Amino acid sequence: MAASPMKERKRCSVADWESSNRQLWESAELRRLTAHRIRQEARHLRNDTLSKMELDQSNSFQHLSDRIQEVSRWKDRLQSCVQEVNKEIDALRKVKEEAEHVLAALLPPLEVSVECLSLREGRRGGELVCDPVEAELKKEVEASERAKRELQQHVDKAFQQLFLLQEARQQLTYDLQNKMEALDVDMRCQSLTVTSPGISLKLSPLCVPLGSTSPQEWEQFSRYNISRAQEETQTSQQLREDVTLTLAKVQSELQAQHAATNFALRKRYHKVDQACSELHWQQKTTREEVAELELDICRLEEDLQAKEAPLKLVHTRLENRATRPGVDLCQDQVQHGLMSELLTHDNILTARLNIRVPPCYLFAHNLHLRFFISLTDISLDAVSTKFYCWSAWHHRNSSEMV
Structure with a gap:
């Protein structure tokens, strides 16, 4: 079979070919220029980005350094404040313990003073007097009670202030721990x-955590924690000064009052001792006088008995001569x-003796009464001296010296 003839294709002219090539060249050139521009822009962007990243990193590093310095500064301030608060707590606790010790030391002397007043109420008779000792003891009891009230108030205030200081320290410690973390x-x-x-x-690095605060709030x-701690520290220092002054005043007042009471008690004890000595001397003298008076009464009774025999003789002679008979009952010289x-x-000797003896008995009775009164006074003085609580007071002085 014979081959079919080839279909003729469309052909371009040389001018078209040249025009097409020129368009390709121009397009390629434009694309190269565009690519070059894009590359330049990319390089510039990369350089800018790198520079900005390095700058941001440097700024972040500097900000971190500044923040670390600021946090360190506040941490140091908080640590210093915590140390001051700890020192103040120790100082206030020491003063509080000293006040409690003085308060406890007030109780035994106060009990002794109250016991002395109670014992002195056991005095009897004329010894139940309102003397300077009683007045000084009452003053000492009042001074001790007043000192107890003042010291107890200061102890309560110190306890409350310690609580506030510990609370401020706890807040500082919490803030300091956060700063350190x-x-x-x-x-x-x-x-x-x-x-x-x-x-x-x-994931989500820009998410703000809950509970975040601003730098001003931070x-x-x-600043509030430090300010509060400083205020509580100043209040504690003023309280310590007040407690120290009160302790000095209380000790001075009680020492002065104790000296006054001790002087009054010694003086009264000396007077009572003198009174007892005087009563003992009076007792001895009265006993001797009673003995001499009783001896004289015995002698008077003997003399009275001795006068009965001559009186009986006279009575007997007169009675016998009254029996004479007759005219011989003559009132002769013998009779007269x-x-x-x-x-x-009868009228002189016997009458005088009878008059003298009863008053002697009466006076002797009075002397006996006076003797028993002196014994009673001595007994009262002895009880009074015992109730002057010298032993308890002396024991208190010995304890205080120890």
Whole structure:
């Protein structure tokens, strides 16, 4: 079979071919220019990005350094404030313990003073007097009670102030602990580099955590804690000064009052001792006088008995002569002499003795009464001296000296 003739294709002219090639060249040139521009822009963008990243990293590093310095500064201030608060707590606790010790030391002397007043109420008779000792003891009891009230008030205030200081210290410690943890985090962040192990992309790194604060709030929080701690420290220092002054005043007042009471008690004890000595001397003298008076009464009774025999003789003679008979019953000289003798015995001697003896008995009875009164007075003085609580007071003085 004979081959079919080939279909003639469309042919371009030389001009068209040249025009087509020129278009290709121009298109390629345009694309090369565009690519060159894009490459230049990409290089510029890469350089800008690298520069900005390096600048941002440098700024972040500097910001971290500044933040670390600021946090360190506040940490140092908080540490210093905590140390001051600790010192003040120790000082206030020491003053409080001293006040409590003085308060406890007031109780035994106060009990002794109250016991002395109670014992002195046991005095009897004329010894139950309102003397300077009682007045000074009452003053001492009042001074001790007043000192107890003042010291107890200061102890209560110190206890409350210690609570406030501890609360302020707790807040400072909490803030300081947070500062130390934040400082550790920032220092670890500052030490990280692009080549550090463990760095990675995180989910939502720009998410603001709950509870975040502004720098102003952060600074205000620490500033408030330090300011509060300083105020409580100043209040505590003023309270310590007040407690110290009160302790000095209380000790001075009580020492002065104790000296006054001790002087009054010694003086009264000396007077009572003198009174007892005087009563003992009066007792001895009265006993001797009673003995002499009783001896004289015995002698008077003996004299009275001695006068009975001559009186009996006269009575017997007169009675016998009355039996004379008749005219011999004469009132002669003998009769008159006997009657005169009888009158002498009866009216003078016997009458005088009978008059003298009863008053002697009465006076002796009075002396006996006075003797028993002096014994009673001595007994009362002895009880009074015992109730003057000298033993308890002397024991108190010995305890205070120890």
